Amino acid sequence: MSPRFHALKVKDVRRETAEAVSISFEVPEELREAYRFAAGQYLTLRAMIGGADVRRSYSICAGEDDGELRVAVKKIDGGAFSSFANENVAPGDEIDVMTPSGRFVLPQHDGGPRTLIAVAAGSGITPVLAMIRTVLTREPESEFYLFYGNRTAQSIIFKDEIENLKDLFPTRLGVFHVLSRETQDVDMLSGRLDADKLQVLLTHAVPAKDADGIFLCGPGEMIETASGALAALGLDEARIHREFFTPADGSAPHAPKPAHDGAATDHAASAELIIDGTRVSVPVNAGETIVDAAIRAGIEAPYSCKGGMCCTCRAKVESGEVDMAVNYSLEPWEVDAGFVLTCQSRPVSKTVVLDYDAM
Secondary structure: OOOOEEEEEEEEEEEEEOOEEEEEEEOOHHHOOOOOOOOOOEEEEEEEEOOEEEEEEEEEOOOOOOOOEEEEEEOOOOOHHHHHHHHOOOOOOEEEEEOOEOOOOOOOOOOOOOEEEEEEEHHHHHHHHHHHHHHHHHOOOOEEEEEEEEOOHHHOOOHHHHHHHHHHOOOOEEEEEEEOOOOOOOHHHEOOOOHHHHHHHHHHHOOHHHOOEEEEEEOHHHHHHHHHHHHHOOOOHHHEEEEEOOOOOOOOOOOOOOOOOOOOOOOOEEEEEEEOOEEEEEEEOOOOOHHHHHHHOOOOOOOOOOOOOOOOOEEEEEEOOEEEOOOOOOOHHHHHOOEEEOOOEEEOOOEEEEEOOOO
16 A cells, blocks of 8 residues: 555654754554554654645654654755744644655664674664664564764764664664764764765664665765775675655755656556556657656645655556656565656656556
8 A cells, every 4th residue: 555644743842952953752542553563664743834735754853663644744945845844843733644655775684793884974863773673672682773974962862762762772873973063082973974974884883784774874885985995895885774854965855857858658648557556548749758747637645855765656667668767665576576756767668557456
């Protein structure tokens, strides 16, 4: 079943840093199963802000056994929803919350000890914290190591919670704070998380070659840098998991540019969408994405960022052909299997069929 929105009441709002809050939601008993999540997944929040339908995806920061549904929201310059969440949301408010989505999750655990490593920057800690809490609680023999980049100690989201977890699990949780704008006693932990620094840390501090899984989360530039460092160390790509919060060029997620000069997408088309087992036909204007066509037609197709980042709008092309402008979230196997991000996809053929229910 495709993700869907429900109005949830805000239970609690915590100020985590000067620029970030965490928000928990009350989940009615009848919706408990719908909001059951895997550590690493995210929620899409929706609100009317300034008369516009604004929706953004935020990672769940609670562990699977914590008994709460909580996300963290870091305020960004010009961010409509992040500013709204940091300045206006209060306990008792109702917000439309989509059921959990995302495949940036822990690999299946077949028992026994395992070593996991995460490299995160800024708000990239949110899904990683959920993973850390879940692994330390459920796997008494497993170890987790975190390399966490921030500007200053004051900007570290969940700093106290991370320290508390270190105190609770001193032999199974290792944390390395790397600060770009503060000098630390250990030179290697001062400055940006660049490729050279990561290669040293992932060779000598915690050998990445011995890890069962490595998780990269945060700005796209950091993820590309870390990926390069891991490639230089000869790491198996199958063990690396990525969650982009911004494109690699540092820009904000954005819709694809209009099709140009004789492109195959410069014509009207018809799209048949399969959503929750129901088929609906949508006319697609020349140069229009599938998601924009669905919105124009009043169809409640799932989407969030409209920038190819979050994968909420994922669907499988059952027939016809589309052109996908960018992709920061689908795995290679998914692309090979015919999955696309409909916020970035325009029809190439005159008719297309896309299945949002496909797994």
